[in-house]
Amino acid sequence: EPEVTQTPSHQVTQMGQEVILRCVPISNHLYFYWYRQILGQKVEFLVxxxxxxxxEKSEIFDDQFSVERPDGSNFTLKIRSTxxxxxxMYFCASSDDGRGGPEMENEKLFFGSGTQLSVL
Amino acid sequence: SQKIEQNSEALNIQEGKTATLTCNYTNYSPAYLQWYRQDPGRGPVFLLLIRENEKEKRKERLKVTFDTTLKQSLFHITASQPADSATYLCALGPWMDSSYKLIFGSGTRLLVRP
Structure with a gap:
């Protein structure tokens, strides 16, 4: 089964540093997302x-955050000054284009395994 | 205020029994409601979705109901197995205004004893 891949699985950084989290969504998907989950809390929508x-973006996704699809396969989340x-834990997700019909469940999201970001 | 609530206490059941998990929400009007499974340290995995004009949906051992009047969904796992032990997340979305974001509940942990 196709899957969303994320790298790195763990990222440790110093406060104030820039980080880039990388994702390769499922190849024929057209919608891409970032969510995050603080330890012990809910999964929260970012963008x-x-x-x-x-x-669309949430209130969490302020000017410190940006996303980019630099080529046909990668989708990145940058945090400018952590x-x-x-x-x-930051999760990338992707979904289909919604044209598959009522039984195709194209509204479902496929999530990656996440990048655990630790800011020290 | 807007809330989505799942039972925060873990559900502990015997193998072979039916697990029933509840999702209640207030002040939301989702077009869809979805259920995901999350294992420790992993991303959510899609299980089922139900549309606001559907009352019930089934998939193998899974069943979900959606009552938009009560603003409640019930998620059932029949003939439960130890491998079903995980956290189950309720998620609202997509929305009538074509927003695709999902709003997640905090999840209910299910433990199936052999």
């Missing part, structure tokens, strides 16, 4: 991306 632009409270 959605479609047709090479952000389609803070202690950015420590979390």
């Amino acid at each position: 959605s991306f479609y047709n090479n632009e952000i389609s 803070k202690l409270e950015d420590s979390a």
Whole structure:
């Protein structure tokens, strides 16, 4: 079964440093997302991306965050100047284009295994 | 205020029994409701989704109901197995306004004893 892959699996950084989290979504998917999960808390939406632009973002996704699809396969999340409270598991997800019909469940998301970001 | 609530206490059941998990929400009007499974240190894995005009959906040993009047979904796993032990997340979305974001509950941990 196709899967979303994320690298690295763990990232340790110093506060104030820039980090880039990388994701390879499923190849025929058109919608891409980043979510995060602080230890012991809910999975939270950060941003959605479609047709090479952000389609929606949450309040968490402030000016320190940016996303990019630099080529046909990668999808990245950049945090410009990390803070202690950015420590979390970051999940990339992708979904289909929604044209498969009512039984195709194209609204479902495929998640990667996550990048555990630790800001010291 | 808007809330999505799942039973925070772990559900502990005997193998072979039916597990029933509850998701309640207030002040939301999702077009869809989804259920995901999450194992420790892993990303959520999609299980089932149900549309706001559907009452019930089944897939193998899984069944989900959706009552938009009560604003509640029930998720059932029949003939449960130890391998079903995991955290189960309820998620609202996509939405009537074509937003695709999901809003997750905090999850219920299920433990199936052999």
